[in-house]
Amino acid sequence: MAVKQMVQANEWRMISDNAPSIMTAFFRVFSKEVRMSDAHHFLCLLDKNKSRKQCLEEFDDAKADLLDWGFHRGYETKNLRKLAYLSLKEQFETHQFHKEIKTATQSYNDWAKNPITHPLASRDKGFHKVDCTTDLSSLEPKEITKLIMNVNDNATNSFIQQIRRRLSILERPLMTARGDGKSYIYANFNPKYAQYALTILRTFYNFCETYKSADGKELTPAQRLGITDKEFDLKDIIYLR
Numbered sequence: 001m002a003v004k005q006m007v008q009a010n011e012w013r014m015i016s017d018n019a020p021s022i023m024t025a026f027f028r029v030f031s032k033e034v035r036m037s038d039a040h041h042f043l044c045l046l047d048k049n050k051s052r053k054q055c056l057e058e059f060d061d062a063k064a065d066l067l068d069w070g071f072h073r074g075y076e077t078k079n080l081r082k083l084a085y086l087s088l089k090e091q092f093e094t095h096q097f098h099k100e101i102k103t104a105t106q107s108y109n110d111w112a113k114n115p116i117t118h119p120l121a122s123r124d125k126g127f128h129k130v131d132c133t134t135d136l137s138s139l140e141p142k143e144i145t146k147l148i149m150n151v152n153d154n155a156t157n158s159f160i161q162q163i164r165r166r167l168s169i170l171e172r173p174l175m176t177a178r179g180d181g182k183s184y185i186y187a188n189f190n191p192k193y194a195q196y197a198l199t200i201l202r203t204f205y206n207f208c209e210t211y212k213s214a215d216g217k218e219l220t221p222a223q224r225l226g227i228t229d230k231e232f233d234l235k236d237i238i239y240l241r
Contacts, residue, residue, distance in 0.1 A: 004029060006227050012039035015151055017046070023133065034134055042151045045115055045129040058126030066119055084119040085149055091116060092141035092148075097132040109135045118151070128152070155221075162205055167197050200237070207232040 004012075012033055016022045026041050033039030050058075066083040075086065095116055098109040115131035122128075130151045136144050210218040210231060222228045 007225050009226075010038065013042070013147065014039070015042045015044050015153070017153075018043050037135065037138055040132060040134040040136065040147070042147070043115065043129075043131040043133065044151055044153045045131065046125055046153065047128075050126050052124075055122070055124055055126035058121045059123045062119060062121035062127065080120065081149075085145055087119050088116075088148055089141050089145040092144050096137075098135050098137060109137055116148070118148070122152075159202075159205055162201065163198065166201060167194075203237050204234065208234065208237070 012030055014026050014030075016026070023041065026039075027034060030039040034041075063080060066080050066087065067078060069087055070077065070083040073086070075083065077083065095114070097112060097114055097116075099112040099114075101108055101110045111133050113131065115129040118128055118130050130148050132148075136147075139147075206221045207228065208220060208231065210220050212218050213224070220228075220231055223231065
């Protein structure tokens with residue numbers, strides 16, 4: 001709710017895993033926007049039981065499959081992202097995330113739990129599937145494709161990596177994302193101080209740390225969301241300036 005009040009956006013796009021608590025919170029906060037088709041919720045579904053070898057094999061297979069698909073469709077480009085877009089757009093001519101339910105008095109669209117495999121695989125996660133819990137029936141296939149192309153867990157994963165690398169106060173053995181080994185980082189004996197550290201890091205990450213986007217701009221996540229128009233530094237956080 002706080003983010004909704006600060007950002008003041010007309011349209012909302014949220015990506016999460018299939019955790020029921022997150023989904024419930026989204027639909028509670030954005031119930032009006034969902035009814036108006038101004039808010040959409042996407043699921044990024046990963047198989048965390050894959051080995052590193054399997055992920056690399058899927059990464060190589062994805063490249064080969066896209067290039068082969070593009071060749072047989074007569075496309076000259078070998079740009080994998082462009083081919084992935086074209087492949088998804090073709091699939092969304094028939095693929096539906098929702099199904100029509102008809103009763104004696106009405107008809108409505110219901111979530112079909114029918115995910116689609118994203119054609120671009122990554123080295124560390126392999127293929128992932130994408131689903132949409134909100135109704136996209138008002139959009140054209142090319143519009144749906146643009147949305148699905150950007151569904152991934154990169155932003156969340158980046159922040160989790162920052163936690164692992166920067167907070168030595170947390171020390172405990174963690175399983176890797178694929179579940180094929182342990183990564184020993186620090187675990188805290190007092191959860192209160194762990195929460196303090198996470199709050200400071202989250203604030204620094206969102207308001208102080210800049211990242212270069214596809215358009216070449218160096219901005220913080222807060223600047224990209226329109227929450228602020230400046231880049232803050234640590235003194236701003238410590239002294240609440």
